[in-house]
């Protein structure tokens with residue numbers, strides 16, 4: 001067991017985006033179980049979500065204001081899922097630098113000294129504060145080892161800087177069995193300042209806390225830790241979604257949400273349900289939404305679709321025509337609860353890393369439809385490396401191409417009813433078992449890695 005003297009104090013500073021905050025909140029449960037004191041720093045609008053996710057714990061949640069009067073960003077927008085357009089993401093993340101004086105005042109006034117901090121890679125400037133106050137900073141980027149290795153290798157080798165087309169497959173040096181295209185990488189000119197700042201600060205930090213487990217991607221964990229000599233180490237402590245404490249009794253006997261009742265009905269009818277959700281920030285064009293509705297409708301498969309879009313965006317009469325077979329939810333759901341429901345047999349996902357890990361943990365195969373950020377790499381990992389999913393095919397063959405309903409219908413059937421679907425289902429069940437083993441108290445690889453990390457970092461003189 002780690003040295004868990006009660007005075008050890010961890011500062012957690014998640015980025016203001018659900019996909020980045022949720023895993024850090026799960027991490028806080030693991031730290032609290034080891035008797036460490038935990039302080040989470042956030043902004044006023046994000047505080048209720050965090051407080052709700054950490055009920056009945058001793059974690060302190062402290063707030064500092066989010067910068068106001070930012071160009072292009074509506075006042076009161078403190079989370080990336082509320083941004084009017086994802087093109088404002090770099091601006092939003094860069095503006096967090098303005099929080100530094102308030103952050104440092106907060107650190108000045110903490111009742112207990114900080115032993116170490118875990119802060120998001122997009123809060124690059126928090127390293128400067130950590131150095132000033134003399135505590136180590138660990139980075140949380142939310143990405144898997146595979147994606148980090150691909151970014152590093154492709155950047156260092158310049159392999160995608162040639163004359164090839166955006167969709168030409170190029171062999172990745174060091175990993176000759178992997179082929180990627182330029183379209184597997186996001187290209188936003190405005191991103192570069194943020195990316196450079198984040199990477200530079202990450203490389204100068206104590207280490208990386210990675211939401212993954214060794215047995216899922218051993219080659220890439222080893223590569224992460226060996227390729228850059230003396231670079232900060234990757235500590236795999238996940239899947240963090242399995243760190244959630246047991247549901248309190250009062251909540252367990254709560255009225256089930258309508259979509260869980262519907263899934264119960266499907267279970268009784270022995271219908272396998274496709275869960276459809278694209279995370280907290282992906283935006284799907286109006287034209288593409290219509291093809292999704294049509295593809296789902298024609299596939300004849302039962303589906304549960306979580307979306308923010310109005311009925312008119314999905315196609316008039318869509319919900320009425322599919323009543324009984326399909327269910328559309330427009331609220332925040334407990335995605336883990338859905339994925340773990342016995343009637344769910346597949347997940348049409350944008351491959352945000354949390355969604356991938358949640359699906360792996362629940363043993364649900366994935367129909368991969370990446371949309372932005374590092375999701376194209378995650379999709380390649382899911383389909384080509386882990387073989388736990390099938391890829392949605394676009395009409396022009398490009399990984400960023402438009403998907404027509406005919407292709408989607410075919411892929412949905414392939415996953416839910418086809419031979420390939422059976423194969424990937426067996427494989428994901430294997431990884432699900434390994435994921436649970438990795439998180440086993442005192443014995444699992446991720447559990448022991450976190451113990452080692454705490455022991456190492458808390459015994460160091462800074």
Ligand SMILES: O=c1ccn([C@@H]2O[C@H](COP(=O)(O)OP(=O)(O)O[C@H]3O[C@H](CO)[C@@H](O)[C@H](O)[C@H]3O)[C@@H](O)[C@H]2O)c(=O)[nH]1
Nearest residue numbers: 019022141142279280281332333335352353354355373374
């Ligand atoms: O109604 C909802 C909607 C979402 N979630 C949860 O929200 C998280 C969403 O995370 P993810 O699946 O990773 O998607 P994004 O929100 O899109 O995540 C961003 O952050 C990830 C982690 O860095 C990246 O992998 C993605 O590319 C990036 O878009 C997951 O834990 C979901 O379970 C819910 O619980 N209920």
